[in-house]
Amino acid sequence: MSRPDDPQDDPIAYFLQDISYQGKSERTRAAYERVLRDFEGFLADGDDSVQTLGEVSHRDCMAYVHSLRGTVAESTVATYASYLHRFYGYMTQVGAFESNPMALVVEEIDESIDTDPQRREISVPEMRSFVDRLAHPLDRAIIVTLLKTGIRAGELCNLDQRDLNLVDDPRDGVTVRPQLEGRSNSLYVSATPSRGTQTNGEHRRASNKRQRDTVVPVDPELGEVLIRWLAVRPDPVSEAKPLFTGTSDNWGRRVTTDMVHHLVEAHARDVGWYHDGAxxxxxxxxxxFRHFFTTHLRDRTGDRGIVKYLRGDVAQDIIDTYTHDWGSRVREVYERHIYQLL
Known part of the structure; x- marks a missing residue:
C-alpha cells in the first residue's frame, strides 16, 4: 500500500497506512477501506458541492447513515458509523481535517448502546444472588469484573497486571502504566490490542474493540474481589504478566475468550439462565453482562455520555464536550451510582 505524502491527496490511503503502523490487521484495514470507499462513492453520487472528504458536513454523514438503513442490519449501521467516526477523528487529530463531522452524528444516532427490548432482564438482587454462588476466586473475579466494568470478554482477557492500580495491592514489583499513576483503584482498558499482533511482548488471541483507551474506576467491591484473586493467583507464565490466568490445565497462562464464555455458561446453566437453542x-x-452494566448504570445515572465513555464507545472529541475534568466526573458519578453485588 502506497501512502501519499500529503493526506489531502488520498486521505483514505493515508489513514489506512497509519493504522497499519499502529498494528491493525489486514482484515481490519480491509474493513475500513470498504466502508470509507463506500462513503466516498456515496458522496460522489450526491451533492456536487462536496469536493473532498475534508469538506463533508455532519448532514452529509447523517444522509449516508440514513441510506444504509433498510439495506443492512442495524448493528452494521453502527459499525459503519463507528468506522467513519474513527477516520474523521484521527484525520482531525493529525491536522489533515479541520473538524470531525461524525462527532455530532454518533451522539445523535446513539447506535452503539444495546437497547434490545426482547433481551432477558435480570434485576440487581437476582444478579447479587448469582454472584453469591461463585466460590472459585478466578470465576468470581472474572464475572464481577465483567459486571462492574462492562468490558468485553476479549478486553478482559487482554488485561495485564500493569493495567490495574490498587491501593491495597498484594502484588510485589508490579509497575502500573503511566496513565494510572495518581489514579488509584483504577483499571486501564486499552484500545490497542488486536488479535494476531504483539502487545506488551505477547501475541494476542483477542481484540479490544473500543474506540478509545479508557480508565474505569474500581469500586470497593471489585477491589475486594480482585485482591482476593491476586493473593492466590498462579504465577503468570508470560512476561506480559496477564491479570487473569488459568488455574487448571492452562496453569499460569492467560485466560482465553473461550474459557470466559465456558465458565459464564456453566454458572448460568446452574441457575437456569442458559439453555441450548434459546x-x-x-x-x-x-x-x-455488558448489557446489564449498560442498562442499569444508564438508568441510575441518567447520563448516557458517561456510560458510553466507560464502554469505550466514544472518542476524545466527544468527551471534551462534557467537561474538562472528565476523569474526576466519571469516578464521582460511577461510585455514586454503581450497583452493589456483594
Whole structure:
C-alpha cells in the first residue's frame, strides 16, 4: 500500500497506512477501506458541492447513515458509523481535517448502546444472588469484573497486571502504566490490542474493540474481589504478566475468550439462565453482562455520555464536550451510582 505524502491527496490511503503502523490487521484495514470507499462513492453520487472528504458536513454523514438503513442490519449501521467516526477523528487529530463531522452524528444516532427490548432482564438482587454462588476466586473475579466494568470478554482477557492500580495491592514489583499513576483503584482498558499482533511482548488471541483507551474506576467491591484473586493467583507464565490466568490445565497462562464464555455458561446453566437453542436474547453470556452494566448504570445515572465513555464507545472529541475534568466526573458519578453485588 502506497501512502501519499500529503493526506489531502488520498486521505483514505493515508489513514489506512497509519493504522497499519499502529498494528491493525489486514482484515481490519480491509474493513475500513470498504466502508470509507463506500462513503466516498456515496458522496460522489450526491451533492456536487462536496469536493473532498475534508469538506463533508455532519448532514452529509447523517444522509449516508440514513441510506444504509433498510439495506443492512442495524448493528452494521453502527459499525459503519463507528468506522467513519474513527477516520474523521484521527484525520482531525493529525491536522489533515479541520473538524470531525461524525462527532455530532454518533451522539445523535446513539447506535452503539444495546437497547434490545426482547433481551432477558435480570434485576440487581437476582444478579447479587448469582454472584453469591461463585466460590472459585478466578470465576468470581472474572464475572464481577465483567459486571462492574462492562468490558468485553476479549478486553478482559487482554488485561495485564500493569493495567490495574490498587491501593491495597498484594502484588510485589508490579509497575502500573503511566496513565494510572495518581489514579488509584483504577483499571486501564486499552484500545490497542488486536488479535494476531504483539502487545506488551505477547501475541494476542483477542481484540479490544473500543474506540478509545479508557480508565474505569474500581469500586470497593471489585477491589475486594480482585485482591482476593491476586493473593492466590498462579504465577503468570508470560512476561506480559496477564491479570487473569488459568488455574487448571492452562496453569499460569492467560485466560482465553473461550474459557470466559465456558465458565459464564456453566454458572448460568446452574441457575437456569442458559439453555441450548434459546438464543442470545435469553441466554446469559459475557456479552449479557455488558448489557446489564449498560442498562442499569444508564438508568441510575441518567447520563448516557458517561456510560458510553466507560464502554469505550466514544472518542476524545466527544468527551471534551462534557467537561474538562472528565476523569474526576466519571469516578464521582460511577461510585455514586454503581450497583452493589456483594
Amino acid at each position: 438464543g442470545a436474547a435469553n441466554n446469559v453470556t459475557p456479552h449479557y
